[in-house]
Amino acid sequence: MTDRPDLAAMISRLSRPLIDAELPVLREHGLSMWAYMVLLALDERPLRTQAALAEAIGADKTRIIGFLDDLQQRGLIDRTPDPTDRRARLLSLTAEGRRVRDSAQAGIQRKEERLLGRLPEEDRRAFLRSLQTLAALSPEEIVGE
Amino acid sequence: MTDRPDLAAMISRLSRPLIDAELPVLREHGLSMWAYMVLLALDERPLRTQAALAEAIGADKTRIIGFLDDLQQRGLIDRTPDPTDRRARLLSLTAEGRRVRDSAQAGIQRKEERLLGRLPEEDRRAFLRSLQTLAALSPEEIVGE
DNA sequence: TATTGTTATACTCTATAACTATA
DNA sequence: TATAGTTATAGAGTATAACAATA
Numbered sequence: 001m002t003d004r005p006d007l008a009a010m011i012s013r014l015s016r017p018l019i020d021a022e023l024p025v026l027r028e029h030g031l032s033m034w035a036y037m038v039l040l041a042l043d044e045r046p047l048r049t050q051a052a053l054a055e056a057i058g059a060d061k062t063r064i065i066g067f068l069d070d071l072q073q074r075g076l077i078d079r080t081p082d083p084t085d086r087r088a089r090l091l092s093l094t095a096e097g098r099r100v101r102d103s104a105q106a107g108i109q110r111k112e113e114r115l116l117g118r119l120p121e122e123d124r125r126a127f128l129r130s131l132q133t134l135a136a137l138s139p140e141e142i143v144g145e
Numbered sequence: 146m147t148d149r150p151d152l153a154a155m156i157s158r159l160s161r162p163l164i165d166a167e168l169p170v171l172r173e174h175g176l177s178m179w180a181y182m183v184l185l186a187l188d189e190r191p192l193r194t195q196a197a198l199a200e201a202i203g204a205d206k207t208r209i210i211g212f213l214d215d216l217q218q219r220g221l222i223d224r225t226p227d228p229t230d231r232r233a234r235l236l237s238l239t240a241e242g243r244r245v246r247d248s249a250q251a252g253i254q255r256k257e258e259r260l261l262g263r264l265p266e267e268d269r270r271a272f273l274r275s276l277q278t279l280a281a282l283s284p285e286e287i288v289g290e
Numbered sequence: 291t292a293t294t295g296t297t298a299t300a301c302t303c304t305a306t307a308a309c310t311a312t313a
Numbered sequence: 314t315a316t317a318g319t320t321a322t323a324g325a326g327t328a329t330a331a332c333a334a335t336a
Contacts (some may be wrong), residue, residue: 038155
């Protein structure tokens, strides 16, 4: 095995400052980290239940309720009872929600690009490609078994 | 800008399962995550104060005290008052501490290698190289300014 | 008075469990 | 009875502030 720091150590070490850098950008858009993750998830596809949304962003279903309340009140998401099963809540992004999401994400990725600029172009492409491959795995696949 | 998920999102998404996968390995060695980080930091070089150690691993100085107590009691670290300034505590790894560290790290990296096996050899090398570059930066450098 | 380590307190985040409404 | 959502409670993890020893 090649001598290197632990993968988890390096990634955790990167994670904290990256999140710290995101927060002020999100705050400018009136978003918390969880609210932003909700917008990202709903932008990919509407969901039929809040539990599915929580699962999708790795949160507990009890933890996103307050954020959903707020996002709905501000008109960034739609959240209506499913007519065919009124226990469930149909969730989707509004046009305004998509606008806020796009604006926040642009600001975030601008900062990230500055960091990526430290890498040689080829490494940078392989790095992003690898990250996308690994981050697309399920938690079980990441862990190993 | 190329269309991609946020860097922070991908990295955070990887971080959690990687840490979850580490914990059972650490537990086999009787280590918590903070205790393990202490061993890693002291393996690189002994330190003269606990505050410096806390800083090195991104912890608050008040938070590592219990772990230092335990590691010292188990003979994994030396922790003696500095003769020239008895307020400070000289910190270093014992031989047994290094043994435990090596054993735990071997187990952790074995798991990580299985994950890295999902990447093409060239990407994998560029990925690790990039990670080492970025993780070596200070938090301020990671954030941008 | 300033600094190192420690202890005590408060606060935030998260997880668990109870409750309601629908089915 | 089972499920989706909600609310309430408890616990872990963290940060802040006060304290004791040494300089």
